[in-house]
Amino acid sequence: MNQQTPRRLRDAAASVATAVKPGNRLRYWAVIIPLAVVVLLLGYAVLERNVLRPSVNSQVERTDMYVKAGEHIQVNVVNACGVNGVALKFTEFLRARKFDVPEYGTEKTLERFSKVIDRIGDPISAQKVAYALGIPPERIETEVDSSLYLRATVVIGEDYQALRPMQ
Numbered sequence: 001m002n003q004q005t006p007r008r009l010r011d012a013a014a015s016v017a018t019a020v021k022p023g024n025r026l027r028y029w030a031v032i033i034p035l036a037v038v039v040l041l042l043g044y045a046v047l048e049r050n051v052l053r054p055s056v057n058s059q060v061e062r063t064d065m066y067v068k069a070g071e072h073i074q075v076n077v078v079n080a081c082g083v084n085g086v087a088l089k090f091t092e093f094l095r096a097r098k099f100d101v102p103e104y105g106t107e108k109t110l111e112r113f114s115k116v117i118d119r120i121g122d123p124i125s126a127q128k129v130a131y132a133l134g135i136p137p138e139r140i141e142t143e144v145d146s147s148l149y150l151r152a153t154v155v156i157g158e159d160y161q162a163l164r165p166m167q
Contacts (some may be wrong), residue, residue, distance in 0.1 A: 010154040022088040065131035067098040073125045078155045080111040084154055092131070093165035094154075099133050102150075111157035118152055125151040134164040 067073060075094060079087035087104040093099050114135050118126035126140045129152045162167060 031160050035115050072100060074150045075152045075154055076102045076150055077101060077131055078107045080107040080155050081158045082110050086160055090156055090165050110154055114157040115141055115155050116152050118142040119145050119148050119150045122151055148156045
């Protein structure tokens, strides 16, 4: 290029001329290849985490409150209302709705309100039991006790006549 060519045009021509030099091509690929490898590895990691091996959550999301086939919810029923035969009636009601009730009994102390006690930290199972009986969700308590081998305990209180088994 001659001296009369504007400076900006000379600089552009010089940069194009240096871009095609063999030494610059090597530097270009030395940057692009590792960058492409990093992008591919990150993409694979995102794909593996979200699609191939998604994280496992111990709490299962379920929207309906009915016991599904193969679902095993063990519950014990405790009569704390002072009226004989109520625990058996509640037990039969829950068994008819596919809950497993291995035992029922009577508590010496009386409770004013019925409640469901979550025994293993599975709020969905406790909600299903409460829903089946008509116990409000705010009366679900969590008292984890792994020695009971149960998911929940139903404590029948003096308000038992307002619940579904008595309807």
